[in-house]
Amino acid sequence: MASEKQGEYDFIVVSNRLPVDRQTSPDGTEYWQASPGGLVTALEPMMQASGGAWVGWPGRPDLEFDPFDHDGMHLVPVSLTAVEVERYYEGFCNDTIWPLYHDVIAPPSYHRVWWDAYVRVNRRFADAAARLAAKDATVWVHDYQLQLVPMMLRESRPDLTIGFFNHIPFPPYGIFSQLPWRRRIIEGLLGADVIGFQRVGDAANFSLAVRRLLGHSVRRAGAIDIEEDGKPFRRVISRAFPISIDSRAFEEVAKRPDVQARARQIREDLGNPKKILLGVDRLDYTKGIQHRLKALGELFAAGELDPEEVSFVQVASPSRERVETYRQLRDEIELTVGRINGDFGSIRHQPVSYLHHGYPRDEMVALYLAADVMLVTALRDGMNLVAKEYPAVRFDEDGVLVLSEFTGSADELRTALRVNPHDIDGLKAAILEATRMPQADRRRRMRAMRRRVLENDVARWSSSFLDVLREARGNSAARDES
Numbered sequence: 001m002a003s004e005k006q007g008e009y010d011f012i013v014v015s016n017r018l019p020v021d022r023q024t025s026p027d028g029t030e031y032w033q034a035s036p037g038g039l040v041t042a043l044e045p046m047m048q049a050s051g052g053a054w055v056g057w058p059g060r061p062d063l064e065f066d067p068f069d070h071d072g073m074h075l076v077p078v079s080l081t082a083v084e085v086e087r088y089y090e091g092f093c094n095d096t097i098w099p100l101y102h103d104v105i106a107p108p109s110y111h112r113v114w115w116d117a118y119v120r121v122n123r124r125f126a127d128a129a130a131r132l133a134a135k136d137a138t139v140w141v142h143d144y145q146l147q148l149v150p151m152m153l154r155e156s157r158p159d160l161t162i163g164f165f166n167h168i169p170f171p172p173y174g175i176f177s178q179l180p181w182r183r184r185i186i187e188g189l190l191g192a193d194v195i196g197f198q199r200v201g202d203a204a205n206f207s208l209a210v211r212r213l214l215g216h217s218v219r220r221a222g223a224i225d226i227e228e229d230g231k232p233f234r235r236v237i238s239r240a241f242p243i244s245i246d247s248r249a250f251e252e253v254a255k256r257p258d259v260q261a262r263a264r265q266i267r268e269d270l271g272n273p274k275k276i277l278l279g280v281d282r283l284d285y286t287k288g289i290q291h292r293l294k295a296l297g298e299l300f301a302a303g304e305l306d307p308e309e310v311s312f313v314q315v316a317s318p319s320r321e322r323v324e325t326y327r328q329l330r331d332e333i334e335l336t337v338g339r340i341n342g343d344f345g346s347i348r349h350q351p352v353s354y355l356h357h358g359y360p361r362d363e364m365v366a367l368y369l370a371a372d373v374m375l376v377t378a379l380r381d382g383m384n385l386v387a388k389e390y391p392a393v394r395f396d397e398d399g400v401l402v403l404s405e406f407t408g409s410a411d412e413l414r415t416a417l418r419v420n421p422h423d424i425d426g427l428k429a430a431i432l433e434a435t436r437m438p439q440a441d442r443r444r445r446m447r448a449m450r451r452r453v454l455e456n457d458v459a460r461w462s463s464s465f466l467d468v469l470r471e472a473r474g475n476s477a478a479r480d481e482s
Protein backbone atom coordinates (compact mmCIF):
# COMPACT_ATOMS: atom_id res chain seq x y z
CA MET A 1 0.00 0.00 0.00
CA ALA A 2 3.02 2.20 -0.55
CA SER A 3 1.36 4.74 -2.82
CA GLU A 4 -1.72 5.24 -0.67
CA LYS A 5 -2.21 8.78 0.54
CA GLN A 6 -3.94 8.23 3.86
CA GLY A 7 -6.54 10.53 5.28
CA GLU A 8 -6.39 13.05 2.46
CA TYR A 9 -9.57 12.48 0.54
CA ASP A 10 -12.57 14.79 0.95
CA PHE A 11 -14.94 12.67 -1.12
CA ILE A 12 -14.98 8.90 -1.14
CA VAL A 13 -17.20 6.49 -3.01
CA VAL A 14 -17.51 2.95 -1.67
CA SER A 15 -19.11 0.27 -3.86
CA ASN A 16 -18.73 -3.47 -4.16
CA ARG A 17 -17.10 -3.14 -7.59
CA LEU A 18 -14.48 -0.64 -8.66
CA PRO A 19 -15.41 1.37 -11.77
CA VAL A 20 -12.73 -0.54 -13.70
CA ASP A 21 -12.39 -4.21 -14.64
CA ARG A 22 -9.20 -6.22 -14.73
CA GLN A 23 -8.85 -7.51 -18.29
CA THR A 24 -6.48 -10.02 -19.81
CA SER A 25 -5.43 -9.44 -23.43
CA PRO A 26 -4.85 -12.40 -25.81
CA ASP A 27 -1.08 -12.26 -25.22
CA GLY A 28 -1.68 -12.64 -21.49
CA THR A 29 -0.92 -9.08 -20.38
CA GLU A 30 -3.32 -7.60 -17.87
CA TYR A 31 -4.73 -4.08 -17.75
CA TRP A 32 -7.53 -2.01 -16.24
CA GLN A 33 -10.48 -1.09 -18.39
CA ALA A 34 -13.12 1.43 -17.37
CA SER A 35 -16.48 -0.28 -16.89
CA PRO A 36 -19.09 1.80 -18.65
CA GLY A 37 -21.49 2.20 -15.71
CA GLY A 38 -23.59 5.32 -15.22
CA LEU A 39 -22.35 5.75 -11.68
CA VAL A 40 -18.81 6.52 -12.82
CA THR A 41 -20.05 9.04 -15.37
CA ALA A 42 -22.09 10.78 -12.71
CA LEU A 43 -19.38 10.89 -10.11
CA GLU A 44 -16.25 11.33 -12.20
CA PRO A 45 -16.40 15.15 -12.47
CA MET A 46 -16.96 15.46 -8.73
CA MET A 47 -14.21 12.94 -8.01
CA GLN A 48 -11.76 14.79 -10.24
CA ALA A 49 -12.65 18.22 -8.85
CA SER A 50 -12.58 17.24 -5.19
CA GLY A 51 -9.66 14.82 -5.28
CA GLY A 52 -11.90 11.85 -4.70
CA ALA A 53 -11.11 8.22 -4.00
CA TRP A 54 -13.11 5.09 -4.91
CA VAL A 55 -13.00 1.96 -2.76
CA GLY A 56 -14.12 -1.32 -4.37
CA TRP A 57 -13.42 -4.93 -5.27
CA PRO A 58 -11.58 -5.53 -8.57
CA GLY A 59 -13.94 -8.43 -9.39
CA ARG A 60 -11.65 -11.46 -9.08
CA PRO A 61 -10.69 -13.53 -6.03
CA ASP A 62 -7.33 -13.61 -4.31
CA LEU A 63 -5.82 -10.63 -6.12
CA GLU A 64 -4.00 -7.96 -4.16
CA PHE A 65 -3.47 -4.65 -5.94
CA ASP A 66 -1.94 -1.44 -4.68
CA PRO A 67 -4.09 1.69 -4.98
CA PHE A 68 -3.62 3.44 -8.32
CA ASP A 69 -4.80 6.48 -10.23
CA HIS A 70 -7.11 6.17 -13.22
CA ASP A 71 -8.72 9.06 -15.14
CA GLY A 72 -8.02 11.52 -12.35
CA MET A 73 -9.53 9.25 -9.66
CA HIS A 74 -7.69 7.44 -6.90
CA LEU A 75 -8.84 3.80 -6.92
CA VAL A 76 -8.37 1.64 -3.85
CA PRO A 77 -8.87 -2.09 -4.44
CA VAL A 78 -10.28 -4.21 -1.60
CA SER A 79 -9.28 -7.83 -2.03
CA LEU A 80 -11.50 -10.84 -1.34
CA THR A 81 -10.36 -14.41 -0.93
CA ALA A 82 -11.99 -17.18 -2.96
CA VAL A 83 -13.92 -18.27 0.15
CA GLU A 84 -15.12 -14.71 0.72
CA VAL A 85 -16.26 -14.43 -2.89
CA GLU A 86 -18.24 -17.63 -2.34
CA ARG A 87 -19.77 -16.68 1.01
CA TYR A 88 -20.04 -12.88 0.85
CA TYR A 89 -20.56 -12.12 -2.88
CA GLU A 90 -22.17 -15.25 -4.35
CA GLY A 91 -23.72 -16.29 -1.04
CA PHE A 92 -25.04 -13.50 1.16
CA CYS A 93 -25.20 -10.74 -1.49
CA ASN A 94 -26.55 -12.70 -4.42
CA ASP A 95 -28.30 -15.70 -2.90
CA THR A 96 -29.72 -14.08 0.24
CA ILE A 97 -30.21 -10.32 -0.12
CA TRP A 98 -30.76 -10.19 -3.91
CA PRO A 99 -33.71 -12.65 -4.01
CA LEU A 100 -35.10 -11.35 -0.70
CA TYR A 101 -35.11 -7.73 -1.89
CA HIS A 102 -36.64 -8.75 -5.25
CA ASP A 103 -39.87 -10.06 -3.75
CA VAL A 104 -38.51 -13.61 -3.21
CA ILE A 105 -38.93 -14.40 -6.94
CA ALA A 106 -36.31 -17.07 -6.16
CA PRO A 107 -36.10 -18.46 -2.62
CA PRO A 108 -33.38 -16.77 -0.53
CA SER A 109 -30.93 -18.98 1.38
CA TYR A 110 -29.99 -18.11 4.92
CA HIS A 111 -26.60 -19.33 6.14
CA ARG A 112 -24.81 -18.11 9.22
CA VAL A 113 -21.35 -18.52 7.69
CA TRP A 114 -22.45 -16.32 4.79
CA TRP A 115 -23.61 -13.65 7.21
CA ASP A 116 -20.28 -13.82 9.09
CA ALA A 117 -18.43 -13.28 5.81
CA TYR A 118 -20.73 -10.33 4.97
CA VAL A 119 -19.90 -8.66 8.29
CA ARG A 120 -16.18 -9.29 7.84
CA VAL A 121 -16.07 -7.95 4.29
CA ASN A 122 -18.22 -4.91 5.14
CA ARG A 123 -15.72 -4.17 7.92
CA ARG A 124 -12.86 -4.31 5.42
CA PHE A 125 -14.56 -1.79 3.11
CA ALA A 126 -15.40 0.48 6.08
CA ASP A 127 -11.82 0.37 7.37
CA ALA A 128 -10.43 1.24 3.94
CA ALA A 129 -12.74 4.25 3.66
CA ALA A 130 -11.98 5.35 7.23
CA ARG A 131 -8.24 5.29 6.50
CA LEU A 132 -8.57 7.34 3.34
CA ALA A 133 -10.99 9.98 4.56
CA ALA A 134 -9.79 13.47 5.47
CA LYS A 135 -11.33 15.14 8.51
CA ASP A 136 -15.02 15.98 7.89
CA ALA A 137 -14.95 14.24 4.52
CA THR A 138 -18.04 12.95 2.70
CA VAL A 139 -18.36 9.21 2.05
CA TRP A 140 -21.00 7.84 -0.32
CA VAL A 141 -21.67 4.11 0.13
CA HIS A 142 -23.51 2.18 -2.60
CA ASP A 143 -25.87 -0.74 -2.71
CA TYR A 144 -27.00 -3.88 -0.95
CA GLN A 145 -23.55 -5.46 -0.72
CA LEU A 146 -22.46 -2.84 1.85
CA GLN A 147 -25.38 -2.14 4.15
CA LEU A 148 -23.33 -2.38 7.34
CA VAL A 149 -20.66 0.07 6.19
CA PRO A 150 -22.52 3.28 7.21
CA MET A 151 -22.70 2.37 10.91
CA MET A 152 -19.21 0.86 10.95
CA LEU A 153 -17.88 4.13 9.53
CA ARG A 154 -19.88 6.31 11.89
CA GLU A 155 -18.49 4.41 14.88
CA SER A 156 -14.88 4.80 13.80
CA ARG A 157 -15.19 8.27 12.21
CA PRO A 158 -18.05 10.35 13.68
CA ASP A 159 -16.71 13.43 11.88
CA LEU A 160 -17.70 12.06 8.46
CA THR A 161 -20.81 12.87 6.46
CA ILE A 162 -22.16 9.54 5.24
CA GLY A 163 -24.60 8.88 2.40
CA PHE A 164 -26.00 5.51 1.33
CA PHE A 165 -27.83 4.70 -1.90
CA ASN A 166 -29.71 1.44 -2.42
CA HIS A 167 -29.78 0.65 -6.15
CA ILE A 168 -32.20 -2.27 -5.83
CA PRO A 169 -35.71 -2.38 -4.33
CA PHE A 170 -36.25 -2.37 -0.58
CA PRO A 171 -38.87 -5.04 0.16
CA PRO A 172 -42.13 -4.80 2.12
CA TYR A 173 -41.78 -5.61 5.81
CA GLY A 174 -43.58 -8.95 5.49
CA ILE A 175 -40.74 -10.12 3.25
CA PHE A 176 -37.84 -8.25 4.83
CA SER A 177 -38.71 -9.67 8.24
CA GLN A 178 -37.69 -13.18 7.04
CA LEU A 179 -34.06 -12.11 7.34
CA PRO A 180 -32.53 -13.49 10.54
CA TRP A 181 -30.21 -10.43 10.71
CA ARG A 182 -32.91 -7.87 9.86
CA ARG A 183 -32.20 -5.66 12.86
CA ARG A 184 -28.46 -5.54 12.18
CA ILE A 185 -29.10 -4.44 8.59
CA ILE A 186 -31.39 -1.59 9.65
CA GLU A 187 -28.93 -0.48 12.31
CA GLY A 188 -26.12 -0.63 9.76
CA LEU A 189 -27.98 1.57 7.29
CA LEU A 190 -28.97 4.08 9.96
CA GLY A 191 -25.31 4.98 10.34
CA ALA A 192 -25.83 7.17 7.25
CA ASP A 193 -27.03 10.79 7.34
CA VAL A 194 -29.04 10.28 4.15
CA ILE A 195 -30.36 6.95 2.80
CA GLY A 196 -31.51 7.07 -0.81
CA PHE A 197 -33.89 4.67 -2.55
CA GLN A 198 -35.10 4.34 -6.13
CA ARG A 199 -38.83 4.63 -5.51
CA VAL A 200 -41.06 6.32 -2.95
CA GLY A 201 -42.43 2.84 -2.14
CA ASP A 202 -38.94 1.55 -1.26
CA ALA A 203 -38.39 4.45 1.15
CA ALA A 204 -41.80 3.73 2.72
CA ASN A 205 -40.93 0.04 3.14
CA PHE A 206 -37.70 1.03 4.85
CA SER A 207 -39.47 3.47 7.19
CA LEU A 208 -41.86 0.76 8.27
CA ALA A 209 -38.98 -1.64 8.98
CA VAL A 210 -37.28 1.08 11.05
CA ARG A 211 -40.43 1.65 13.07
CA ARG A 212 -41.22 -2.02 13.58
CA LEU A 213 -37.73 -3.17 14.43
CA LEU A 214 -36.25 -0.22 16.29
CA GLY A 215 -39.26 1.86 17.28
CA HIS A 216 -37.80 5.15 15.99
CA SER A 217 -40.33 7.73 14.90
CA VAL A 218 -40.37 8.54 11.22
CA ARG A 219 -41.74 11.90 10.11
CA ARG A 220 -43.57 12.54 6.91
CA ALA A 221 -40.60 13.78 4.87
CA GLY A 222 -38.67 10.61 5.67
CA ALA A 223 -36.88 12.15 8.67
CA ILE A 224 -36.02 9.45 11.21
CA ASP A 225 -35.30 10.76 14.69
CA ILE A 226 -32.96 8.56 16.65
CA GLU A 227 -33.05 9.12 20.39
CA GLU A 228 -30.49 8.25 22.98
CA ASP A 229 -31.45 8.19 26.66
CA GLY A 230 -34.82 9.70 25.73
CA LYS A 231 -33.21 12.76 24.07
CA PRO A 232 -33.01 13.50 20.33
CA PHE A 233 -29.60 12.39 19.16
CA ARG A 234 -29.44 12.23 15.39
CA ARG A 235 -31.69 12.71 12.39
CA VAL A 236 -31.43 10.44 9.35
CA ILE A 237 -33.18 11.36 6.10
CA SER A 238 -34.56 8.53 3.96
CA ARG A 239 -35.99 9.49 0.58
CA ALA A 240 -36.41 8.47 -3.04
CA PHE A 241 -33.82 9.67 -5.58
CA PRO A 242 -34.60 7.83 -8.84
CA ILE A 243 -31.32 7.13 -10.62
CA SER A 244 -30.82 7.85 -14.30
CA ILE A 245 -28.29 7.61 -17.14
CA ASP A 246 -25.96 9.96 -18.98
CA SER A 247 -28.71 10.59 -21.52
CA ARG A 248 -26.82 13.09 -23.70
CA ALA A 249 -23.87 10.72 -24.05
CA PHE A 250 -26.23 7.97 -25.30
CA GLU A 251 -27.92 10.37 -27.69
CA GLU A 252 -24.58 11.53 -29.07
CA VAL A 253 -23.53 7.98 -29.83
CA ALA A 254 -26.85 7.42 -31.61
CA LYS A 255 -26.26 10.46 -33.83
CA ARG A 256 -22.95 9.12 -35.15
CA PRO A 257 -23.20 8.01 -38.81
CA ASP A 258 -21.17 4.84 -38.15
CA VAL A 259 -23.60 3.77 -35.41
CA GLN A 260 -26.60 4.45 -37.66
CA ALA A 261 -24.96 2.44 -40.43
CA ARG A 262 -24.46 -0.38 -37.94
CA ALA A 263 -28.18 -0.24 -37.03
CA ARG A 264 -29.09 -0.62 -40.72
CA GLN A 265 -26.62 -3.47 -41.02
CA ILE A 266 -28.22 -5.25 -38.05
CA ARG A 267 -31.63 -5.06 -39.72
CA GLU A 268 -30.18 -6.40 -42.93
CA ASP A 269 -28.32 -9.21 -41.16
CA LEU A 270 -31.59 -10.24 -39.53
CA GLY A 271 -33.10 -10.60 -43.02
CA ASN A 272 -34.95 -7.25 -43.12
CA PRO A 273 -37.85 -8.36 -40.90
CA LYS A 274 -40.94 -6.15 -40.71
CA LYS A 275 -40.48 -5.70 -36.98
CA ILE A 276 -37.47 -6.09 -34.73
CA LEU A 277 -38.24 -6.72 -31.07
CA LEU A 278 -35.42 -6.37 -28.55
CA GLY A 279 -34.68 -7.44 -24.98
CA VAL A 280 -31.48 -6.41 -23.20
CA ASP A 281 -30.81 -7.74 -19.73
CA ARG A 282 -28.30 -9.27 -17.43
CA LEU A 283 -29.25 -12.94 -17.40
CA ASP A 284 -31.19 -12.70 -14.14
CA TYR A 285 -34.45 -14.25 -12.90
CA THR A 286 -35.74 -10.80 -11.93
CA LYS A 287 -35.85 -9.70 -15.56
CA GLY A 288 -38.82 -11.75 -16.73
CA ILE A 289 -37.03 -13.09 -19.81
CA GLN A 290 -39.01 -16.36 -19.67
CA HIS A 291 -42.29 -14.41 -19.50
CA ARG A 292 -41.57 -12.51 -22.69
CA LEU A 293 -40.46 -15.70 -24.45
CA LYS A 294 -43.67 -17.40 -23.39
CA ALA A 295 -45.78 -14.54 -24.72
CA LEU A 296 -43.90 -14.50 -28.04
CA GLY A 297 -44.06 -18.28 -28.42
CA GLU A 298 -47.84 -18.18 -27.94
CA LEU A 299 -48.22 -15.31 -30.42
CA PHE A 300 -46.27 -17.29 -33.03
CA ALA A 301 -48.23 -20.46 -32.30
CA ALA A 302 -51.57 -18.69 -32.67
CA GLY A 303 -50.49 -17.04 -35.93
CA GLU A 304 -51.01 -13.59 -34.38
CA LEU A 305 -47.38 -12.73 -35.09
CA ASP A 306 -45.76 -14.11 -38.20
CA PRO A 307 -42.41 -15.66 -37.20
CA GLU A 308 -41.14 -15.04 -40.76
CA GLU A 309 -41.75 -11.32 -40.40
CA VAL A 310 -40.51 -10.77 -36.87
CA SER A 311 -37.09 -10.97 -35.28
CA PHE A 312 -36.76 -11.01 -31.53
CA VAL A 313 -33.22 -10.23 -30.42
CA GLN A 314 -32.48 -11.12 -26.81
CA VAL A 315 -29.16 -9.95 -25.42
CA ALA A 316 -28.62 -11.74 -22.10
CA SER A 317 -25.30 -10.72 -20.61
CA PRO A 318 -23.63 -13.39 -18.45
CA SER A 319 -24.03 -12.75 -14.74
CA ARG A 320 -23.24 -14.47 -11.41
CA GLU A 321 -22.67 -17.74 -13.22
CA ARG A 322 -21.49 -19.65 -10.18
CA VAL A 323 -24.80 -19.15 -8.35
CA GLU A 324 -27.05 -22.20 -8.90
CA THR A 325 -30.29 -20.24 -9.52
CA TYR A 326 -28.57 -18.38 -12.35
CA ARG A 327 -27.30 -21.62 -13.89
CA GLN A 328 -30.79 -23.11 -13.83
CA LEU A 329 -32.26 -19.98 -15.35
CA ARG A 330 -29.76 -20.07 -18.20
CA ASP A 331 -30.71 -23.67 -18.96
CA GLU A 332 -34.43 -22.85 -18.92
CA ILE A 333 -34.06 -19.84 -21.20
CA GLU A 334 -31.86 -21.68 -23.67
CA LEU A 335 -34.29 -24.59 -23.77
CA THR A 336 -37.19 -22.23 -24.51
CA VAL A 337 -35.28 -20.32 -27.20
CA GLY A 338 -34.34 -23.63 -28.83
CA ARG A 339 -37.97 -24.76 -28.79
CA ILE A 340 -39.29 -21.56 -30.34
CA ASN A 341 -36.66 -21.55 -33.05
CA GLY A 342 -37.19 -25.27 -33.63
CA ASP A 343 -40.96 -24.89 -33.91
CA PHE A 344 -41.16 -21.63 -35.85
CA GLY A 345 -37.82 -21.19 -37.60
CA SER A 346 -36.78 -22.10 -41.11
CA ILE A 347 -33.45 -22.53 -42.84
CA ARG A 348 -33.72 -18.90 -43.89
CA HIS A 349 -34.89 -17.34 -40.64
CA GLN A 350 -34.76 -17.92 -36.89
CA PRO A 351 -37.36 -15.82 -35.05
CA VAL A 352 -35.24 -15.54 -31.88
CA SER A 353 -31.63 -14.37 -31.93
CA TYR A 354 -30.31 -15.16 -28.51
CA LEU A 355 -26.94 -13.67 -27.56
CA HIS A 356 -25.26 -14.66 -24.32
CA HIS A 357 -22.72 -11.83 -24.40
CA GLY A 358 -22.11 -8.37 -23.10
CA TYR A 359 -21.57 -5.72 -25.81
CA PRO A 360 -19.87 -2.33 -25.84
CA ARG A 361 -22.03 0.75 -25.67
CA ASP A 362 -21.84 1.57 -29.43
CA GLU A 363 -23.24 -1.83 -30.37
CA MET A 364 -26.03 -1.53 -27.78
CA VAL A 365 -27.00 1.87 -29.15
CA ALA A 366 -27.10 0.47 -32.70
CA LEU A 367 -29.39 -2.32 -31.46
CA TYR A 368 -31.68 0.21 -29.75
CA LEU A 369 -31.84 2.20 -32.99
CA ALA A 370 -32.69 -0.91 -34.96
CA ALA A 371 -35.42 -2.07 -32.56
CA ASP A 372 -39.03 -1.21 -33.37
CA VAL A 373 -40.16 -2.53 -29.99
CA MET A 374 -38.18 -2.70 -26.77
CA LEU A 375 -39.36 -5.27 -24.23
CA VAL A 376 -38.64 -4.59 -20.54
CA THR A 377 -40.66 -7.17 -18.63
CA ALA A 378 -38.87 -7.33 -15.27
CA LEU A 379 -40.77 -8.97 -12.41
CA ARG A 380 -39.06 -6.56 -10.02
CA ASP A 381 -36.33 -4.03 -10.75
CA GLY A 382 -34.96 -1.14 -8.69
CA MET A 383 -34.93 1.16 -11.71
CA ASN A 384 -34.05 -0.62 -15.02
CA LEU A 385 -31.74 1.65 -16.95
CA VAL A 386 -32.33 -0.09 -20.30
CA ALA A 387 -35.81 1.45 -20.18
CA LYS A 388 -34.16 4.88 -20.00
CA GLU A 389 -31.41 4.17 -22.53
CA TYR A 390 -33.90 3.28 -25.26
CA PRO A 391 -35.72 6.65 -25.34
CA ALA A 392 -32.44 8.54 -24.82
CA VAL A 393 -31.13 6.99 -28.02
CA ARG A 394 -34.30 7.43 -30.13
CA PHE A 395 -33.72 11.00 -31.34
CA ASP A 396 -35.80 9.96 -34.38
CA GLU A 397 -38.79 9.86 -31.96
CA ASP A 398 -39.72 6.39 -33.10
CA GLY A 399 -39.87 3.01 -31.36
CA VAL A 400 -42.23 1.61 -28.72
CA LEU A 401 -41.26 0.75 -25.16
CA VAL A 402 -43.19 -2.07 -23.47
CA LEU A 403 -42.45 -1.58 -19.78
CA SER A 404 -43.21 -3.61 -16.69
CA GLU A 405 -45.00 -1.75 -13.94
CA PHE A 406 -42.67 -3.47 -11.45
CA THR A 407 -39.65 -1.37 -12.46
CA GLY A 408 -38.66 1.96 -10.94
CA SER A 409 -38.62 3.41 -14.46
CA ALA A 410 -42.39 2.86 -14.77
CA ASP A 411 -42.93 5.65 -12.21
CA GLU A 412 -41.36 8.12 -14.63
CA LEU A 413 -41.97 6.79 -18.14
CA ARG A 414 -45.72 7.18 -18.09
CA THR A 415 -46.24 6.96 -21.85
CA ALA A 416 -44.61 3.54 -22.22
CA LEU A 417 -46.97 0.62 -22.87
CA ARG A 418 -47.33 -0.58 -19.32
CA VAL A 419 -47.55 -4.31 -18.59
CA ASN A 420 -47.86 -6.76 -15.74
CA PRO A 421 -45.46 -9.47 -17.00
CA HIS A 422 -47.22 -12.17 -14.93
CA ASP A 423 -50.32 -11.57 -17.03
CA ILE A 424 -49.25 -13.40 -20.19
CA ASP A 425 -52.43 -12.47 -22.09
CA GLY A 426 -51.94 -8.81 -21.16
CA LEU A 427 -48.31 -9.04 -22.25
CA LYS A 428 -49.31 -10.60 -25.58
CA ALA A 429 -51.86 -7.84 -26.16
CA ALA A 430 -49.23 -5.17 -25.40
CA ILE A 431 -46.70 -6.75 -27.78
CA LEU A 432 -49.31 -6.83 -30.55
CA GLU A 433 -50.33 -3.26 -29.83
CA ALA A 434 -46.67 -2.21 -29.95
CA THR A 435 -46.09 -3.86 -33.33
CA ARG A 436 -49.24 -2.25 -34.79
CA MET A 437 -49.07 1.19 -33.22
CA PRO A 438 -49.50 4.06 -35.71
CA GLN A 439 -46.54 6.37 -36.14
CA ALA A 440 -48.23 9.47 -34.68
CA ASP A 441 -48.92 7.60 -31.46
CA ARG A 442 -45.40 6.21 -31.32
CA ARG A 443 -44.00 9.70 -31.73
CA ARG A 444 -46.20 11.27 -29.05
CA ARG A 445 -45.25 8.62 -26.51
CA MET A 446 -41.56 8.62 -27.36
CA ARG A 447 -41.32 12.43 -27.19
CA ALA A 448 -42.71 12.50 -23.65
CA MET A 449 -40.30 9.76 -22.51
CA ARG A 450 -37.34 11.51 -24.11
CA ARG A 451 -38.19 14.80 -22.42
CA ARG A 452 -38.16 13.08 -19.06
CA VAL A 453 -34.95 11.11 -19.58
CA LEU A 454 -33.01 14.00 -21.06
CA GLU A 455 -34.01 16.32 -18.21
CA ASN A 456 -33.52 13.87 -15.37
CA ASP A 457 -30.10 12.55 -16.11
CA VAL A 458 -27.59 10.91 -13.84
CA ALA A 459 -25.78 14.18 -13.11
CA ARG A 460 -29.01 15.59 -11.77
CA TRP A 461 -29.54 12.46 -9.69
CA SER A 462 -26.14 12.63 -8.02
CA SER A 463 -26.31 16.37 -7.40
CA SER A 464 -29.76 16.12 -5.83
CA PHE A 465 -28.56 13.35 -3.51
CA LEU A 466 -25.40 15.23 -2.58
CA ASP A 467 -27.36 18.47 -2.00
CA VAL A 468 -29.62 16.73 0.51
CA LEU A 469 -26.57 15.13 2.12
CA ARG A 470 -24.86 18.50 2.50
CA GLU A 471 -28.00 20.02 3.95
CA ALA A 472 -28.53 17.12 6.36
CA ARG A 473 -25.02 17.50 7.65
CA GLY A 474 -25.39 21.29 7.89
CA ASN A 475 -28.48 20.83 10.06
CA SER A 476 -26.90 18.36 12.39
CA ALA A 477 -23.77 20.56 12.71
CA ALA A 478 -26.06 23.46 13.65
CA ARG A 479 -27.75 21.22 16.24
CA ASP A 480 -24.40 20.11 17.65
CA GLU A 481 -23.40 23.73 18.21
CA SER A 482 -26.66 24.84 19.85
Ligand code: G6P
Residues within 6 Å of the ligand: 016, 017, 143, 144, 167, 168, 319, 320
Ligand atom coordinates in the same frame (compact mmCIF):
# COMPACT_ATOMS: atom_id res chain seq x y z
C1 G6P B 1 -27.16 -4.57 -10.10
C2 G6P B 1 -26.67 -4.09 -8.76
C3 G6P B 1 -25.23 -3.63 -8.82
C4 G6P B 1 -24.38 -4.72 -9.46
C5 G6P B 1 -24.93 -5.08 -10.83
C6 G6P B 1 -24.12 -6.19 -11.53
O1 G6P B 1 -27.33 -3.50 -10.97
O2 G6P B 1 -27.49 -3.05 -8.26
O3 G6P B 1 -24.74 -3.35 -7.51
O4 G6P B 1 -23.04 -4.29 -9.56
O5 G6P B 1 -26.26 -5.51 -10.68
O6 G6P B 1 -24.03 -7.32 -10.71
P1 G6P B 1 -22.63 -7.93 -10.22
O7 G6P B 1 -23.01 -8.97 -9.23
O8 G6P B 1 -21.99 -8.46 -11.46
O9 G6P B 1 -21.83 -6.80 -9.61
